[in-house]
Each structure stands twice: as structure tokens, then as C-alpha cells.
Amino acid sequence: MQSSHAAAAVSAAFDDANLVAHAGLVPVMRLAERCGLARLTAEKVKLSGARNSAGAAADAKVTSIVAGMAAGADSIDDLDVLRHGAMPTLFGGIRAPSTLGTFLRAFTHGHALQLHAVHRRFLTSLAAHAPLLPGSREKAFIDVDSTHKRVYGRTKQGAEYGRFKGIRTLHPLLATVCTPTSRPVIATVRMRRGKAADSRGAPKLVSEALATARGIGCTGMRILRADSQFYNAGVIAACRRAGARFSITCGMNPSVRRVVLAIPDTAWQQITYPTAVPDPDTGELISGAQVAEIPAYTAFTGRRKSEQVTARLIVRRVRDLAKPATVGEQGELFPAWRYHPFFTDNPADTLQAEREHRHHAVVEQVIADGKASALAHLPSGKFNANAAWLTLWAMAYNLLRAAGALASAFHAKATTATLRTHLVRVPARIARTARRLILHLPQRWPWQDAWTQLFATVHAPPEAP
Template sequence: MQVSHEPVTAPTPVFDEDHLVAAGGLPAILGLAEQADFISLLAGRLTVDCPNAPLKARSLVAGMLAGADDIDGTGILRTGGTPKVMGGVRAPSTLGTFLRSFTHGHVLQLGAVNRKLLEHLAPVVPGLFGADPLITVDLDDTIRELHGYRKQGVAYGYNKVKGLNAILAVVSSDSCPPVITGAGLRRGNVKSGDHAAWHATRSITLARTVRPGTQILGRADSAFCTCETIHAFADHGCWFSVTIPAWPTVTAAISGIDEQAWTPIRYPHAVIEPETGELISDAEVAETPFTAFVSHPKDEQVSCRLVVRRVKRLNPAGQDPLVESYRYHAFITNSDLDTVEADRRHRDHAIVEQVIAELKAGPLAHLPSGRFTANAAWLACAVIAFNLSRAAAHAAGMSTARMPTITRRLIMIPARIAHRARRRYLHMPRRWPWATQFTRLWTTATAVGPPLALAS
């Protein structure tokens, strides 16, 4: 039996609508930023020699929130009715010129704006920094792979990849997903630990401002195990938990651990062994007193605990299976946590790696300029965009959502502008699955007054 169907005529696209907004959620997040005095902070601190610098910096951040991963991508802010709800945007070519006018000092000013913005967002979005008795500061770096040598500072880094190096300082707690308290772009062949103490100190200062009296734990991998970084935490009364390389003193200390001192632990979920990439679900831990940096003057040496985790090696072909050998992973700490808990806390350092992955999947997918300071400014704006998306997620009741999810659910909402009784409205899709979460965000963003972009 033949079923007859009416032929379906394909619609004809026509790009002629001036009242449609591709990113209808942007006014809410920018309203949240305005409650934290974002524009005022930019106007008061950013001294770059360029007209309307605060507006241009705001446009860069807004473009990144809307999914831009290069300068041309910020052109989405000029589409349809978006400029009407944004309160002013600039062309991508203008933003590119703006980035190229930055110096190293101006990039540091953006970093100061980011820290002050987080401080102002803390009371606006309760829970942004959690309420746990322990806050962690994670340090890590990554290579943003680049091809060719036309970009300033490009070189082969620690992982034999050619590019530029970005260092990040991230603050989080058990109930608080991470925010980025500091970041910096560096030449590709820099040592990971260079100037890490500088970033750690500023992150500690911010953490103590927003959560006074809370214990701080600094975490990092072995590339950051330097005397300066450890003292940056210890001298400020913080705990540290830093992976230590297999120095002769470390090897000797591990060999001196009594066999009866090892405590079995089993992970609720399998974890990745950093040396081999294998999934492991059980191991053993032990600890011993240790003095780090014995080659330094006595007043710079650090007395601490050496906590060691060991995992059985898989026996290679031909080896007697009765002969057991182990892989060892050691870190130093001055915390008063017990051995098992100290090891668990240290393994949570992977939080910062998720932050790096989100940035690389978003605004840090490219470093768009050949000028080093322009790329450094791009990274600084990307950090601000990340933190605003994190604040928006908290305000919307989606605190565990990642940046791509926030962009898809709360920002890239198609909307239509309408005017009634001297007021401007954004008509959004009926049955939007995350309308409740967006309403929560909107309520927080407009608690003191409507965002400037929505003023009638």
C-alpha cells in the first residue's frame, strides 16, 4: 500500500531580522558583572592608551561568554538586536587593535581587576567560595600548542610541544567548584615553577579576604616543588601539599620506611597512575619525617612530612611473580591531616586540570595575535569570562556545570526584542528546558536594579 505525503518545502533563510538576539542570556551575566562593579573596576585600574578601554574589554569578555575563541568570533555581538541589549559593542577589528595596545603592565592590571571582581562577586553570589573549613589553592601550567614562529615567545616546552606556556592559580573547596584567581602567559620554554610563588601569594591574599580565618591548602605537582613556592605557602601560615621529585634524599627516605608502616587504601573509583596512565583502584600509603631543600641555607630548609603512595607494578614477561616491585608517588606536606586523608586531598589536584581543559575548549582554543602581550591580555579576559560563567552557574543553582554547559543553557538562548509601555522585553523560547535556572540567575543579576543593557 502506497502512502501519499505532502511534499515538504525547504524554508528559505533570509538574514534580515533586527530584533533577534542569538545570546539572550548575556544581559543576565553582564548584569551580574555590573553588580560587582566590573565597568568601574576597569575604568579605575585599566590605563591602556585606547579610547573607551572599559567598553572594549567588556566586549571581549562578553564575546568569550558567547562562545568566541578568536577575535573574529566576537562579531556575534554585532548581530541582530544584540547591540541593543549589550549597551554598546565594538567591531572585531577594533578589539584586535585594542589587544595589540596592551603592555605587560596593562595585563597585570587586568589580573588585578579579576581578583577584585571575585572579591565583589562573593557577597553577590553566596557560596561562590563555599563554606567549608578548608580552601585549596592549586597551581598548574599548560602549553597552548602553536605552529610556526610568527607569534612572539613561541618555543618548545616541557612536553616537547611548541607553543606558549600559561600558568594558572585556582581556588576551590569541597562544595565550591573552582574559580581562577590568577593566570599569566609565559614563553614556551619557561620552567613551570618560575614565579609560581608570586601567583600563590596573590591567591592566598584573595582567599583570606573572602573567607577570613579559613585554613588554606596549597597544592601543586613536582614541577612547582621549589623552595620559593613552598615558602610562599608556609610563610603565610598555609598548609602545602606538593609532589616532590625523586631526589636522592627522597629515595633514601622512602627506603627507610618500615614495611609494617604501610596502610592499604582502596579508591571508591579507579584513578589514573600518573607514571603509566593505568587505572588503579587500590594502593598503600605511609609517611616519614622529612627535611626538604637540604642544599639551601638552614633558614630556608623546610621540615615537613613525606607522604608516599605505592602501587604494585605489573610483572613484566619473564619476571618471577613472587618478586613484588612498586611504583612510588611522594609529596611533602605540613598539614595535620592523617596519612590517608592527606593523600586523598593531594590527589584532588586534578581539579585544576579540568579548568585548563575548559579554557582550551573555549576562549583559549586559540591565542589570536602575533604579539605576546596581546595574547596575554586575551588570556586575562578569558579568565574573567570563566569566573563570570562560574558565578552565573552558582546563581542559577547549577554550581557543578562546566563552562560549555553554561554557555549552551544560560547564555546562547535565542530571544526576540519587543517594546511595550516604554519597557524592553526579551521573548525567549517557550518550554526552554533550563528556564527555571535562568530565572534564578536573572533574579540575582537584577537584585539591585536592572542591568544597564536592559534599561528602557
């Protein structure tokens, strides 16, 4: 491809008031309206006592931030993308970035909890309007994980040197819900200070995530999956209270090591991965492993009897490639293995339970998705403003997931970056006729059918109850 004209024959001018760069926000925000985002915010978020009227019109401000995030904004200043060209013709109540920043900085911990309530109800409504979680009546997985988000401001509240030496971070915690055939949606999130332990607040978050999962239609088997940071009696007790099952990685502590090393060689089953997968410890690609099971292992024996749990201990082992099979002229006396045990009451057979547990890594895709979009920055110096920003990102993420599910089978599983490219960042020219607006979009847009399907679905009259 090359330029069609000489440089001297081309000029540019930002002077067309009838153009928009994000025409896809029309169906996306129509979906948000149908699911009651503005109404829920007006009912639940009450920033009473805030200075400079920062708490006024919370519904307009929340929808403005969510729309900006859906368009790709990753900072408060980037939210100004909503005010270009003919956007004020398509949407009313768009707020300036300075107004939205003042709104976020007015949040307290209680206000952040109000926003969590909006998020839960909004997700429930999205699940009722779009096929977010096909198969949720049979089986659903709730994945819990934490992440460290690097920040640079020395005065940023809650930013501390934690796990990573010399790196100042905040430490969000999140839980997602998915089914064997769907992409995850975000059930709940929490912002935490940088030095917070990985499992801090996890039992409460697990209880909330399991309740949210049931509220969005996960009425079949619910299985909580988590890494070894969440291997504790409180998390498993939360699962038992909610009637859910668990599948949690456990480290090689002395008790686990003792029973794992006692497994006879004949008990190991060979498995071969369809494609090579990275080893969680070394990052090396592996294509085969062995799996064995201890059918009744009692965990937390150092606690009182009512808190002890007996369930399956499933172990996967892979050859330790860091140790060469041959040293000098003498071959290895015995193979060296690395063990990856997890504790579960999943009733599936051993190999299926191991495969389902390994798919817990899907939560990392959600985290990566966030860090490539609205979580590229935690933009405020105020801790509760960043907590609100985190929750608003979760709303925008779920909204895009619902829009993708309505657009096509491909977009139901696409990343939000792809959804923005295909469905949101579509330029259009606005025309008016007979008190109607017409969007003129580019001819031969590659994803025209998916965009049209989404637009037609959210603009169709609602079905009768």
C-alpha cells in the first residue's frame, strides 16, 4: 500500500461537526441503558456531603466514565474522547474530564461499596439481556486471583513496596465467572494497598462472588478455582457455606510433600497436552506430564476439628528440565520431578478435574485485558478514587462482553481490544431527516454484519414480560 497523492496535494482540517470516531458507542450504551446502569447508579450511589457538588448527577458521571472506558480511555484526561465532533448530538449528559475527576476524588470507602452494589446488579441485568454464560445451569467456574499494578506517584495513597523489590504497587483482587464454553465476566473486585497479603479479604470476596454467580444464572455446579495464595480454611469454608465446590492449588508444605512422595510409581497416569503449555514455575514449554490422586487427604490438621477438610489431593508432575539428564559421563540415577498439587472436591474423574483446574489461568487473560485498557493507569492519587475506577472498569469490561455476545459467536470470545477495534471504533457521519438521526458508516466495513446485528438487537422493541 502506498499514498495515492503527493504530499503537497494532501491537507487536513479538524472542522467537521457531523463526524464521530466511535459510532459503536451508540449500540453499546443503548445496551447499558436497557440494563439500567443509569437508574441503578441514581438509586444506589449517594455522595452526600461532597464538596463542589461533586456528588450531583452520579448517574450521568458513571455512564460517562463507562462509555469512555469502552472507547479505550485509560486515564481521566482520556475521557475527553467523548466530546468530539457530533458526540453531543448522539448522547446527552456527557461530563468533562475535570468534572469526572472531581467526582472520583469525592469517593469514600462507603461510596465504593455502593458502586459495588451497582456493579453486581448491572451484571445480573446484562446476563438477562445477553447470552454471557452459556451452560451456566450445568457448570460454572469462579476464578479468584490478585495482581500488582505498578504506580509511580510517591504520594499515591495505598501505593507501597510489596512483593516486588523497589517497585511501588497497588494490589487489586478480583473474581471472575465463566463456563466451559464462555469467556469470563467479572463478578467482583477489590482495591487493596500494595503490601496487602494475597489472601487478605479473600473469604468475603469469595462469598460475594459465589452469590453473584448464582444471581446471574449459575444454578448448577459452581467450582471455585484459585492459586496457592488462597489455600486456607476461610476460603474453603466460604465455599461450603455457599454450597459450592473448590479446586485450589496447594504448595508443597511438609504434610503435602510427605503424602505426594509416598505415591507409588504405578499410580501415575501419563497425559499429553494437545499443545505445549508454559510451566507455571519456570515458564518452559511442556507437552507431557503425569497425574495421580490421593482420594482422601485431610487439610488444616493444625486447626480445630471443625475447620479441618477432607477431600481429594490431585498431583501433576513434570520432569525438572532445569536438571540435565546427564552430568559428565554418568547418567542420572533417578528422574527429577516438580510437583503441582491441588486440593479439590470436584466430583469429575482425575484427568478431567486436573484439566479443569489448569484452565484457572483464564483469569490471567482478564487481568492482561484490563492492564491493556482502563487499568493501564490507576489515575488518581486518592485510594478510593482508584477503587471506584477499578469497579467502573469491571462494569465497562462486562458491558463489552455482553455487546460481543450479542454481535456474533466470534465476538462473544474476543478480547475487549478486538471488540473496540471491530465494533466501537467505527467512524460515522451523522445525518438528520424527519427528526431522525442516520449514521452513515464506512462502506465494506469488514465486521459490518456483527455491528448491524448488535445495533438491531439493542434497538428492537423490548419483549413483553
